[in-house]
Amino acid sequence: MSDPNVLKILQDAGIDVLSCMQCGTCSGSCPSGHYTILNTRRLVRKARKNKDMLHDDDLWMCATCYNCQERCPRGIKIVDAILSIRTIAVHEGIMLPEHRAVSQFMLEYGHAVPINDATKVMREGLGLELLPETVHKYPDALEDVKTLLRSCEFDKLVKD
């Protein structure tokens, strides 16, 4: 059995993977699965059997297009399940380095994609203010975002 109990967490969130009949509509509908090892049907099967899947690479190959969730004949919220399993993995310290880096941008700038010099030049050429009307321009607002991230202990979650 997986530890933590993935199946129970999914069931508690109203994601009924046990009703899966393994028809494969999800895998057949998956654009990522055409190019990667992501096999959605297998992921759901593992979740049903409550097998350990937190270290599975394909967990991170879902582009969250929601085709599988829209088309599932049993109405299983498959993308929600994948996102929930990712959450469990991250809280066990399992995350990809690129995603940790994006998270650290958020902690520092309040933007997952902060501004750069090339864009400032473009903004100037367009007659826009150098800094947009976001946390980039308002230090107090950025401080508020940082307070929220600390309050949620997001800083601890994504630290190196």
Next chain:
Amino acid sequence: MTKLSLFLGCIIPNRYPGIEKATKLCFEKLNIDCSDLSGASCCPAPGVFRSFDKPTWLAIASRNIALSEEMGRDVLTICNGCYGSLSDANHELKEDAELKKSTNIHLGKIDKEYKGTVDVRHIVEFLYDEFGPEKIKEMIVNPLNLRVALHYGCHLVKPSADRQLGSVERPTFFDELIEATGAESVNYPDKMACCGAGGGVRSALRNKSLEMVNHKLSIIQHAGVDCIVNACPFCHLQLDGGQAEIKEKLGLEYNIPVLHYTQLLGLALGFSPEELGIDLNVIKNDEFLGKMKEIRQE
């Protein structure tokens, strides 16, 4: 008409500011009452933050919504990712009193409160709902004689349980807005297919993500179009910047111009490609820019 606040997100102001400019120019022309949402942050991006930690996702999203509540305005997004993140968070918080309470404990530390009094809108859905293709058509000064490959982008229409926009397999509302500009929205295989950027795939698994967008670009090229139109800067980045990456990694060259809908609409409303920042794309297609010049002179 609904009063709005403009939620910029990250990629538009910080990578594709032409879309920010185009949006403002269109709104001025269409007389839409839309204020800046000062001090907003990342939505936060659903691919990483939503899947990492739900309380964090809701705290950051609810702060952005609360800023708009203070102004008594609906939040207007011009990005499918921001729309998905903010609109889903808004739905969850409106429907779940416990979740709202726990989220407001975090917000209390910065003297904010999420009340659940406004809606989150997407520009395409807003224009379709509050103007409609016929009214847009009447305002066009430069009918665009263009063949367009429309890319809806997944999170504009899915998950459909939280959106009320009709069919997710064969939607038409966005096509109708494209055709209102005089352009033809061309049908092509896998039109509703994902660009491959979302879910943290582009950031962490770049080559796989490029294979996905390469598939889409090859089909669009075969369809023979003047440009691609989207309403999401992350799809825009993937479709535009992705072409340069594909050229470098796979040696394939497409050179297809990519426009956000506000840039297409801006052209039809009489603005130049330069005013709309279309020339700031990674892909610079002189043939397309020349064609725009001709349309403006006619």
